[in-house]
Amino acid sequence: MTEQEIYKGLAGVPVDYSAISKVNPETNSLLYRGYPVQELAAQKSFEEVALLLWGGELPSESELADLVAQERAGRALADNVRAVIDALPKSAHPMDVVRTAVSIIGANDPDAEDPSADAELAKAKALFAALPAIVAYDQRRRHGLELVEPRDDLDYSQNFLWMTFGEEAAPEVVDAFRVSMVLYAEHSFNASTFTARVITSTTADLYSAVVGAVGALKGALHGGANEAVMHTFDEIGEAANVEAWLDDALASKKKIMGFGHRVYKNGDSRVPTMHAALERLVEHYDRPDLLELAEALEKSFGERKGIKPNLDYPAGPAYHLMGFDTQTFTPIFAAARITGWTAHIMEQAAANSLIRPLAVYNGVDERHLDG
Ligand SMILES: CC(=O)SCCNC(=O)CCNC(=O)[C@H](O)C(C)(C)COP(=O)(O)OP(=O)(O)OC[C@H]1O[C@@H](n2cnc3c(N)ncnc32)[C@H](O)[C@@H]1OP(=O)(O)O
Numbered sequence: 026m027t028e029q030e031i032y033k034g035l036a037g038v039p040v041d042y043s044a045i046s047k048v049n050p051e052t053n054s055l056l057y058r059g060y061p062v063q064e065l066a067a068q069k070s071f072e073e074v075a076l077l078l079w080g081g082e083l084p085s086e087s088e089l090a091d092l093v094a095q096e097r098a099g100r101a102l103a104d105n106v107r108a109v110i111d112a113l114p115k116s117a118h119p120m121d122v123v124r125t126a127v128s129i130i131g132a133n134d135p136d137a138e139d140p141s142a143d144a145e146l147a148k149a150k151a152l153f154a155a156l157p158a159i160v161a162y163d164q165r166r167r168h169g170l171e172l173v174e175p176r177d178d179l180d181y182s183q184n185f186l187w188m189t190f191g192e193e194a195a196p197e198v199v200d201a202f203r204v205s206m207v208l209y210a211e212h213s214f215n216a217s218t219f220t221a222r223v224i225t226s227t228t229a230d231l232y233s234a235v236v237g238a239v240g241a242l243k244g245a246l247h248g249g250a251n252e253a254v255m256h257t258f259d260e261i262g263e264a265a266n267v268e269a270w271l272d273d274a275l276a277s278k279k280k281i282m283g284f285g286h287r288v289y290k291n292g293d294s295r296v297p298t299m300h301a302a303l304e305r306l307v308e309h310y311d312r313p314d315l316l317e318l319a320e321a322l323e324k325s326f327g328e329r330k331g332i333k334p335n336l337d338y339p340a341g342p343a344y345h346l347m348g349f350d351t352q353t354f355t356p357i358f359a360a361a362r363i364t365g366w367t368a369h370i371m372e373q374a375a376a377n378s379l380i381r382p383l384a385v386y387n388g389v390d391e392r393h394l395d396g
């Protein structure tokens with residue numbers, strides 16, 4: 026019998042067309058709707074990038090003003106979302122809190138089942154506006170701090186930091202945060218986006234697809250890696266310990282979090298931009314020790330294994346310097362990726378085919394109960 030070929034992990038298998046972003050490992054580039062992500066990160070707000078991902082074009086001034094108004098109007102936590110968050114143990118992982126809160130928001134929405142394009146876009150915008158409050162409030166309540174109300178005079182990134190820390194962040198910090206949101210916004214058929222598309226392909230509602238995507242993002246092989254990077258840094262302590270730590274890690278065949286990528290094999294196109302943002306934060310917070318540690322591990326692991334960092338590697342320490350709890354890093358990624366997820370949900374729904382691959386059966390041969 027000839028072995029039937031399988032494509033483990035769907036590695037290298039194209040499963041559909043997508044016009045949202047192009048990940049090109051040969052040129053080490055990433056385009057959102059045709060625009061290089063580096064240019065967007067240098068010049069555009071996260072709100073503009075969200076509209077670009079959803080609608081395919083950069084917004085006009087009035088389109089942007091509409092989104093800004095909708096986002097500001099949708100920032101406050103609904104009473105029952107807050108009540109459910111309060112009912113969760115403080116020990117719950119913040120990604121579990123995000124997953125649960127998205128479920129409640131979906132249950133609150135009378136149009137949750139409306140599949141029209143207008144209703145889908147309205148749901149995407151509602152989640153985009155609501156996630157910062159959920160992430161910020163959850164970090165605060167874990168520290169026994171009161172909720173900070175959103176401020177209408179602040180933009181998305183300023184307000185996210187305001188609601189988390191209860192003080193206005195310095196412009197350098199706001200800018201590094203904005204850059205991270207733009208870089209995290211979209212990355213084609215990654216595991217969480219694909220999860221969202223699988224769920225959408227059954228004609229389930231957008232909120233169900235996002236809940237599934239949040240679950241997929243949590244894992245350390247995907248979004249959870251930004252959190253894991255910080256645990257690694259905590260374990261290593263300082264740059265002088267890198268070689269000894271790496272000897273042990275490699276001897277025990279440990280995966281080094283924040284390195285490697287399914288698609289990019291010569292480095293992640295987003296890393297130089299995020300690394301530069303990290304350098305600016307290191308200067309702002311006067312923490313050269315953290316950069317030394319990050320660079321020492323990158324250099325040593327690169328020399329020994331030839332494996333390069335992915336976006337989670339500079340993003341983790343950047344969020345740490347801003348003051349976020351390590352467990353909050355992946356929820357921030359979710360708040361950014363809500364834009365890409367919902368763009369893909371809408372794209373999938375517009376040209377749907379149920380996603381249902383085959384398995385090659387390798388269990389026991391047919392047998393019968395009566396012997
Ligand atoms: C934003 C994001 O979600 S980016 C991804 C974030 N995830 C991480 O940082 C987790 C750590 N990295 C990894 O686990 C992997 O690189 C993945 C899952 C991202 C991609 O993996 P795959 O494409 O499946 O490649 P795979 O895991 O088969 O790796 C190929 C080889 O490189 C090794 N390798 C890849 N990444 C790493 C790593 N981070 N540490 C140690 N070895 C690694 C593998 O052990 C494997 O070696 P082998 O051929 O000797 O068995």
Ligand SMILES: O=C([O-])CC(=O)C(=O)O
Nearest residue numbers: 211212214215216287288
């Ligand atoms: O594309 C992937 O597999 C993972 C990734 O980098 C992302 O989702 O940003």
